[in-house]
Structures are given as structure tokens and as C-alpha cells.
Amino acid sequence: MPVEASEPAPNARSVRTRSALIQAGLKLFAERPIDAVPIDDIVAAAGVAKGSFFNHFDDKPRFANAIATEIRHDIEARVAKANCATIDPLERLTGGMVVVVDFALSQRERAIVMLRGAAFSTAKDHPLNAGLRNDIDACVAGGLFNHEARNTGLLLWLGAGQMLMASVIKQRLSRVEAAECMREMIVMALLGLGVDAAQARHLANGCVSAPAEQLETR
Amino acid sequence: MPVEASEPAPNARSVRTRSALIQAGLKLFAERPIDAVPIDDIVAAAGVAKGSFFNHFDDKPRFANAIATEIRHDIEARVAKANCATIDPLERLTGGMVVVVDFALSQRERAIVMLRGAAFSTAKDHPLNAGLRNDIDACVAGGLFNHEARNTGLLLWLGAGQMLMASVIKQRLSRVEAAECMREMIVMALLGLGVDAAQARHLANGCVSAPAEQLETR
DNA sequence: TGTACATCAGTGAACGCGCGTTCACTGATGTAC
DNA sequence: TGTACATCAGTGAACGCGCGTTCACTGATGTAC
Secondary structure, X not given: OOXXXXXXXXXXXXXXXXXXXXXXXXXXHHHOOHHHOOHHHHHHHHOOOHHXXXXXXXXXXXXXXXXXXXXXXXXXXXXXXXXXXXXXXHHHHHHHHHHHHHHHHHOHHHHHHHHHOOOOOOOOOOHHHXXXXXXXXXXXXXXXXXXXXXXXXXXXXXXXHHHHHHHHHHOOOOHHHHHHHHHHHHHHHHHHHOOOHHHHHHHHHHHHHOOHHHHOOO | OOOOOOOOOOOHHHHHHHHHHHHHHHHHHHHOOHHHOOHHHHHHHHOXXXXXXXXXXXXXHHHHHHHHHHHHHHHHHHHHHHHOOOOOHHHXXXXXXXXHHHHHHHOHHHHHHHHHOOOOOOXXXXXXXXXXXXXXXXXXXXXXXXXXXXXHHHHHHHHHHHHHHHHHHHOOOOXXXXXXXXXXXXXXXXXXXXXXXXXXXXXXXXXXXXXXXXXXXX
């Protein structure tokens, strides 16, 4: 298998510098908006010379972009991992919600940056949203959801997830508080989509207890 | 009744200048983030000298603040006006949603600035959210909502409203499309809160047709 | 009503600093022999 | 394995421009007599 020709080389030192810059950006962009963070602060936090910044990133916007991409890949990988063994679309939906709440709890800085950039867009081409779209379509096709959910169910689910993240972050909820808030939100969102009350509560309870390694370990 | 002593004077010319600056800010802040809008652009759009900016606002952050306040007061007044004659908390909730969607349609620029600032915070002290809180509490107390709605119902409703606004703006929905999207969202959100399906659909239909002067005139 | 004066907003040139970007140089890493 | 050389990332001083803020001056508005 031929290796990508244009990519120059990995190089340990280079990787370390780049990673230090990304880490610093993640930390500082969580504290204040991107435009309020001068490159001087980034390189200082990374313990690196100013010139190095431009060895790795063409300009500041591309750096911000690299950070957004980093976060997106992170959360996409978490969702994919959590759902890789699940085919039931309802469980995939709730599993994604668990991942998002866990992300807000365990990766506070990344979650703040993500929310700031409204990375959670309503765009259907966003990979995460495309996954949700598929699962919701499957539920609608299977008669699990109301017809109102066909078009607008994605929006409701996104709103629920975004508000949960915002709540966990702004109100600094503990894991226990977050789990309860998530349980209630999942019950309501599922009811809204058309799931009957008993099953909605059953599924929501499953999220809080069964995959406990998600919400309680680490 | 004694007049506020510290306030200097209204002065027609002064009012005109200040208003021109605010209008320009509203327009430009909708196009790009605040930090990307230099004061030169604001005064140019307002047709005013640069120095005048500082006659009216101490600095740029306070200007941004004045604009946010302007928008908040605007939407608060609209909600208050729409609900002043309504005591039924369910109708007040749906009436607020109608106002918000109408705002996104008829005041596009203001709505964009509002969403950018995440003015829609989850904070309970925000006046709009306090109003929602009261109405939701009343519904819970009246047995109209599930117990899950007691704590987290506000979040669900906020998420629904925010996603509706974002959707109207980003996808440039027409009034007709927005009305249908809102109808579906209201049905789902009410179902989620615990309203039975028949009443949820009845209320949602009422939003789209009855107060037509809201969604169709102007 | 008219004139003189005080006050206050408007004006735009000038200032200066913060910050993104560049560049000549240095030192480290990897390769050829 | 050791030495010479090429390549490439790291360094931080220097640059320069964009932009927020100031200021001395002008012209308009409002008031006293």
C-alpha cells in the first residue's frame, strides 16, 4: 500500500511542539473567546517560541480550525465507539446523548470550546447530525416515532443535547446531578418523539445505570 | 414625581446620532462577530464621525452591551405584549414560542446577534427564563406536566426555542415553512412535557392559525 | 423678537500600542559514506 | 561506529499595520437678558 507522498514526516519533536500548541489553545479558548487570545499567550502556555507557531499553522484562523477539528474528531470517535455494537436506533440515540453528557463532564474545556463555536450546528451535512438523522429516520420508518418527528425530531434532539451540555457546564453539575438531568431530558425528548411513557422511562433508566462505565468511571 | 436628576437631556440631534450607531451595530454584528467589526466600519455605516462614537459609548464593549440590551428589551416587550391578556400558562408558553419564531423571521439581524451572544442562556435569572419558569411551574402544579418537567422542562423548552430560531435563520425558512416547523416542534415539546397528544396538537394548531396576526401580518 | 454667551455634541486628524506575521540565525535530527 | 553534511524545526527580535482611544477645534442648540 503506497504511503501518502505529500506528507513530509512525523518527527517526534515536531509532534510534541504541535501538540503543545493545540493543548494550549484548547485551554485558552475555553477561558475566553478566540479573538481575545493573542498568539503570544498561546506560545507562552505551550512553552514554545512564537515563530514555531507559524511553522505548524499558516495563520491564526487555521489554528482555530485545527482545534475545532480536533474536538470534532474526538467526540465523533467517542460516539462511534459507544455505538459500534448497537444496531437498535433508539439505543443508539440515547447512547449518543450519554456520550455527549460524559464529554461535558470529563472534557470540560473541550466542551466549552465546542459550545462556543456552536459546533453543534443544525446542518444535516455535519457527520454527527447525519448519524442522528439516520437513526431518527429508522425510528420513524419503524413506527416508533410520531410523524412530527420525521422532519423536526432531529432539531428537538439536538436542542436537548445542546441544552444538557450547556447546563452541565454553566451550572457545574456533578456527575450525579448531570445523570438525573440527563435522565429527565431523555424521558421528555423520547416522549416528544412519540415513544410511550413506559418505554421512555425504561430506556432513560438504562442510560443512567447500565452503561455505568460511561458515566461513572474515569 | 421628581425626574431622575443625573440624566442630562434628550436632545434630538444626540438621539439621532446614537440611534444611527445602534442601527449600524445591529447590521454589522449580524454579518460578522463583534471583534471582527472595527469602529471605523460602525461609524462609516452610521454616517457619523469616529469621535462621536465615544461621545455616546465609553468603549467598544459597552457599545456591544448596549446593543444586546436593546435586543433583549425588544424581545421581552414582544413577549409581554403577546401574553398580557393570557393567564393560561400553557397558552403563555406556546404564545412565547410564536413570538420567538416571528422575531427570527421579521427581525433577522437582531435574531442573529441574539443567537451569537447565546443571549438565550440557561440562567434562571434571565427575565425571559424567569417568565418561562413561572409558567412551567404553574403547569406542573396543575398536574398538566410530568414530574420530569419540574426541573428539566425549562431546558427542553429553551432548547426547542433556540433550535427553532437557529433553523429559521440558517436555513432561511419561509413563513410557511417556519410555521410548520414550529407546529411540529410545539407538538413534540408539549408531548415531552407530559401534555396528551390530542391537546398538544390542538394547541399547536392554534398557534399557527388563530393568532395569525403574529405570524402573517407585517 | 433679537443679540450675546454658555454648553454640549460633532469632527477627523493624530497617537500609540497590541498583535499577527516575517526572517535571519541556531541547534537538533536524520542520512551518506 | 564515527564523521561530515543536509534538512528541517525552533528561536526571538524586529516589523508594521490595524484599530481603539484621545484631543483640540468647530458648529449647533439652548438660555439669559
